[in-house]
Amino acid sequence: LDGGLSRLLSTAKDVAALDLELKQQKVIVEQKSVECLAMLQEVQENTTIANARAAEAAQTEIDLQAKSVVIDKEKVEAEGELEKALPVLAQAEEALQCLNKNDITELKSFKNPKDEVLWVAQAVAIMKKRPEVTWASCQSMMGEGSFLDSLVNFDKSSLKDSMMKNIKGLLKNLEKSGVKEPDQLKRMSMAAAGLLKFVVAIVSYYEIAKVVEPKKRAVQEATRSLQKAMKDLKATQAEVKELERRLKELAVQ
Numbered sequence: 323l324d325g326g327l328s329r330l331l332s333t334a335k336d337v338a339a340l341d342l343e344l345k346q347q348k349v350i351v352e353q354k355s356v357e358c359l360a361m362l363q364e365v366q367e368n369t370t371i372a373n374a375r376a377a378e379a380a381q382t383e384i385d386l387q388a389k390s391v392v393i394d395k396e397k398v399e400a401e402g403e404l405e406k407a408l409p410v411l412a413q414a415e416e417a418l419q420c421l422n423k424n425d426i427t428e429l430k431s432f433k434n435p436k437d438e439v440l441w442v443a444q445a446v447a448i449m450k451k452r453p454e455v456t457w458a459s460c461q462s463m464m465g466e467g468s469f470l471d472s473l474v475n476f477d478k479s480s481l482k483d484s485m486m487k488n489i490k491g492l493l494k495n496l497e498k499s500g501v502k503e504p505d506q507l508k509r510m511s512m513a514a515a516g517l518l519k520f521v522v523a524i525v526s527y528y529e530i531a532k533v534v535e536p537k538k539r540a541v542q543e544a545t546r547s548l549q550k551a552m553k554d555l556k557a558t559q560a561e562v563k564e565l566e567r568r569l570k571e572l573a574v575q
Contacts, residue, residue, distance in 0.1 A: 368565055368568055368569050369569060371565060372562060372565035372566055372569060375558060375561055375562045375565065376562045378558065379555060379558045379559050379562055382551070382554075382555050382558065383555060386548065386551055386552060386555060389544070389548055389551075390548060392544075393541060393544045393545055393548060396537065396540065396541050396544070397541045397545075399537065400534055400537040400538050400541055403530065403533060403534040403537065404530075404531075404534045404538070406530055407527050407530040407531060407534070410523050410526045410527045410530065411523070411527055413519065413523040413526075414519075414520050414523035414524055414527065415474065416519075417504075417516050417517075417519030417520040417523060418470060418473055418474055418516065418520055420516050420519075421470060421512075421513055421516040421517070423470070425511075425512045425513035425516065426464050426469060426470065426513050428511065428512075428513060429443070429464060429511050429513035429514060430460075430461045430464040430465055432511075435457060435511075436510055437495070437499065438496055438499055438501055438507060438510060438514070439507070439510055439511050439514045440457055440460070441492040441493075441495050441496055442492075442496070442507070442514045442517050442518045442521065443457070443460035443463075443464070443514070443517070444460060444492055445489045445492045445493070445517075445518075445521045446460070446463070446473070446517055446520075446521060447459060447460050447463055448485050448488050448489050448492075449476070449481070449485065449489065449521070449524065450463060450472065451480070451485075473520060476524070478524065478527060478528070478531065481524070481528050481531075483532075486525065486528055489521065489525060490525065493521070493522070493525070496518070501518075504516075504518040504519040504522060
């Protein structure tokens with residue numbers, strides 16, 4: 323009887339220990355289940371984020387490639403338009419090369435120049451932003467030692483619509499007086515003929531540049547915008563790679 327009772331007591335203890343162990347294992351299992359659910363949720367969330375960011379990056383890359391093609395096309399067009407101005411600038415330079423200081427000295431020595439000669443000098447004075455365009459002011463301008471050099475190195479970016487309007491008005495006066503070509507002024511003054519060639523060439527350049535410059539600025543701005551967008555794209559792609567790396571780690575766990 324004592325032996326049977328001992329076995330029962332021992333069995334009861336074993337059952338109690340087993341029950342305690344089961345309870346402990348149940349807690350561990352429940353904790354693991356919570357951790358697994360949390361990990362599963364994290365995987366799902368990261369997968370959703372990664373897929374969304376990857377799709378965004380892919381679409382952005384497509385858009386940027388299309389934008390790049392447009393920018394390259396516009397750049398080529400702008401450069402093509404600008405090339406049209408190069409022969410015009412060459413004409414302006416050639417006109418000045420045909421002049422010398424003696425020609426200029428002779429021109430500024432005129433006391434009462436003909437209107438055609440005065441109009442040419444005034445056109446140059448406007449380009450050089452002289453405060454006055456009287457003959458006396460034009461004589462002073464041409465008397466400067468660096469006068470011809472200042473025209474050779476003329477800053478064409480300083481030209482404005484208001485200046486061009488006044489210069490074109492003077493050119494119209496010349497046309498009305500019968501001067502259709504600069505060489506027609508040679509009988510009055512070699513210097514005036516050369517300066518008129520220069521003025522006409524600069525006006526032609528301005529008309530081209532007025533169309534081209536906004537295109538160039540637009541291309542430059544678009545290029546800067548594209549570069550920033552490409553930088554943002556690289557950051558997004560790096561973010562996608564990091565999310566994918568994190569997903570792989572979670573999958574291993």
